[in-house]
Amino acid sequence: MMRLRGLGAGFVVGALVLAACANAGSENSSGSTSAEPHRGGVATLGVHYEPPSMDPAICGGSSGFSHCQPVFDTLLRYDYTSQKFLPQLAQSFETADGKTWTLKLREGVTFSDGTPLNADAVVFNWDRIRDPKTLSPALRAVDGMSWKKVDDLTVEVTLEQVNYQLPGKLALQLGFIGSPTAIRNAGAQAGSRPVGAGPFTLTTWTRGTEAVYAANPHYWQKGRPYLDGLVVKDINDDNQRLNAFMAGDLSVNVSPRTQESRTAKDAGYEVTGPVPMIAGTGLGMNLRDPLLQDDDLRMALLHALDAAQIVHAVYPGDPAPDALLTPDDPNRDDKAGGRYPTFDLQAAQERFDAYLKRAGKSSETLTLTAFTSPLLAQAAQVIQAQLGEIKGLTVKLDSVDTPTLVSRLTAGNFQLVQGSSNLAVSDGIYDTYHTNGTLNSYGYSNPKVDEALDVTRTSNDPKVVAAAYGRAAGEISQDPPLRYYRYYSAHVWQQHSVHDLTLTVFGSGVGVYWDNAWLDK
């Protein structure tokens, strides 16, 4: 079972209780505190990333959760403790056979412009995502999906193939529903003038600085939100965000730094985390490159990588990854084995020498394409030094800026790469590691993994699915195309005056649902 630190357990439990009660319309306060919520106040959230647009078709797929959720809310909500998808804006999303799903919307929910959030609105939004002209990052998510309106509050979704993991998409990529009237009227400005059914409305958005929201008087949950307003500040530098939080400029900070989070906790702040995610940065290998198809060469590289040294140097306080799934992940199956190859220079040298002998070479050169931003560049230098410990191997470091790296990755134009994968939900493993996965940049193909991942989608039994994920992850870890040297971790810091945050995870980190949040006077 997952260990939750601090007040996180209380929050999540409270959120579950509330979600269960939501249908009944009752106003139970969350189970973690017996205090009566105060009304009023403006909370400030500090995040490191801002989406390019608040167009609901763009936001979900581009990690825009923090900016868009206040305005749009999401159809479903992911609870990472139970790994379940719970109804949020929608009333329910159910299936009998995994192929045909029924989405039921709540009665009487309107967007902040007064128009109704009904089946037409959902269909309109999803149609927009499907339209290539919208350039929605969520387009892939609707592959093999079709939908139709059944009645005013019901949408029926049909899949070509059974996929019990579908709800994940309604918590994120397809989860933001905007007012069709507003979108039509806004035209090209749809990204700057979002109109949704969430607890807040957007007042102003100073790009690159902050977005300011005000409470939505038409919000369907009467009496909510407790807050008068919300400010989401985009502060890219982790240190600066930390400073801002310590100075009291932020109510809530989302931080990827373990060391600083510990310090904050010791200083008496409320810190939740690390929030479990399936995400990390690592050494990626292009399996389409003939050199890297050689098992001995790959194993040599994997044995030469010392993740412990990398995190010690660059991310002090973080644990060193030893498998795809973190030790906290409920799907991780330690009994079945399946870990990354251990750090063993001798074994690395032996495998490398075997490779040279077979290939008839006396030395080898590989190129590592890496990022230039400070922490990533440091990690890349350590990797280069570590791999260079293998005698006869030269690793050249090719540092390029992010767009260049991304286009090389997409085009398959690399040998070794500093890769990352941020998966909000376990289903992301399918996209990255399945032979048919749409995000499989490394050309990885393993029949055992494919079989296991297929089960995760076709089975309705949570135990079977968990075991399948464990199997797949274990198998991947033994010979991974992307070997994490660092698990991405996210911590949520909050001032003592902040209460009742509901947390979730999405691709880039932790998200906050503000419906029930309140501030001390």
Place this chain on the structure above:
Amino acid sequence: MTKTRNPAAAEASPVATSGGSDVATEEVPRRQAGSWASTLGTRRVRRWLASLGRLVLLLFLVTAAAFLLLQLTPGSPVDSILPPDATPAQIASAREQFGLNDPVAVQYVHWLGNVVTGDLGRSYRTRQDVLGMIAEAAPVSLEIATLALLTALLLSVPVAVWAAYRPGGLVDRVSTFVNSATLATPAFVLGILLVFAFGVKLGWLPILGWVPFTRNPTAHVEHLVLPVLTLALGECALFTRLLKGDMMATLQQDHVLSARARGLPTWRILTKHALRQSSFSLVTVMGVVVGRLIGGTVLVESIFSLPGMGTLLIGAISSRDYIVIQAIVLLSALLYLVLNTLVDLSYPLLDPRVRKERTW
């Protein structure tokens, strides 16, 4: 050989001159102090038109070069906007929407046509109107640059004047030392050190972010102090040195000596009689300095997380948002050229005795 009072003038402006003729044979228009109208001869008008022509030509060259240069950078806006799992239909649509399928020359002409009608396009990344984006970001940078300039002047003029008046004195020696020190400290190091000292250790000032004046004037000013100071200190050194040099020369001149002989108070001599003429070097460099300050805001905005033009530019380059970069190139070049023209035109206002040496 026409003598100029200040050879700095010989180096100044790129635009405000006409082409062709030799210095010795050129007729310099006659000027009397304060008689503007008499100078509006056809020769002058022709010179202005020639300047305008050069300005337009340069803008063409600069924007065309920027276009070409951007084509050479690896990566494209499509990669930055669409995820790795984008469908071919999306990629094709994106390329069409951004005009990337046309040959480069056609794209340039198309862009030029839009610009002439005042349409700078829409950002590939955010779909915002580019002119709007710039209108949002420019005031931030301009405010910082202007305040930095004023602060630098405010700090340097009194110091320079006094140092020129009392060379070798305490003010002179201390200011020279501080100047050298500041000149040797790069702007970004200065910025980091100021953040460290005032923000982190002392905690007196906020170290990042921007608060609009309308939201909270006090906070607005607080957030401005460190960035403005970082920029201003760099230029202070330059101003002090220039002004001091000029002042020292001016103070030797006849009209000043005669004013002293007449028993005028010191401060009046310094400010009224000497300062105006000594500001020549200062004004000469003003065009360049302002240009540099505006460029310098890029660094400062990066250090202090300010939403100005610099941040806009860095962001646009990071996502290969060509259309935004083009607009910034155009406006930067325009600003630089206009400023230099203005500086040129201000010479006769400062010292009618100066003949404008024909320069580049």
Place this chain on the structure above:
Amino acid sequence: MVTSLDGVPGGGPVATMAPTAVAVSPRRRGRKWPIGALLGATWLVVVILAALFAQALPLPRPEALSNSFAAMPSWDHLLGTDALGRDVLSRIVFGARVSMAVAVGATSLSLIIGVTVGMLSGFFRGATDSGLSVFVNFMLSFPPLIFLIAVVTALQPGILTLVVALALLGIPNFARVARANTIALADREFVTAARALGASPVRILVKELLPNVMLPVLSLALVVMATLVVAEGTLSFLGLGIPPPAPSWGGMLAAGREALRTEPQLVLVPAFFFFFTVLAFNTLGDWARSRVGRSSSI
């Protein structure tokens, strides 16, 4: 010479040429030994020698990682270690190579091209002058930062790319000074005499004018080098400098910034070297100009 990136070489000479040509020092000290310039020269000599003979010095390899991160100075590591456990002194010395190579290399290239352009313009005037003036003005109007970022991104970061990009930016500086001085000198008696004797333009340019033009140009070059040391640092700070793992002073500053709160020495040590090197160049440049300056005024 101001140290911000925009107008890195574009702003210098206008400002720096002026004061010495006009300032009349009221006190003439009979000082024969300019202490500042001497100290500056000494420092530069030490830095350049260290850079040249870096390989021969008994220092650990600059890329060698160790497990003592951000350590204070010790006998093993005279200046301590950086965030990845690499020896700071070694990185400073090897970084000096990069800084000096960029500074000297880019300045030299700038100088050669700029002086050629300037002298041809100043000597022949007319169409040559107009044409080259458009070229020079074009270079001045193009926003330098965008140019640098675009060139570095297009050509991939590296010493050669930096040298070329910075050299291009510096050409207008030298061109203007060369041109102004050529114009000033072209009417002098020795040139007229050479013409009368039937010397070809090339001969006049090279033998008569060039030596005289070079004096102010060289004093400018010293100041420009200071600016380029800073420019390399700034570019590294923005992530466009010499790519890792090659050490560079700017890169060390940029990396050290992460740990400013907890280990400020990671910033202060490279900043110290920066400071004194730029100061040395500036002081030498000032001294050179004060020696040469008067003769360059008209």
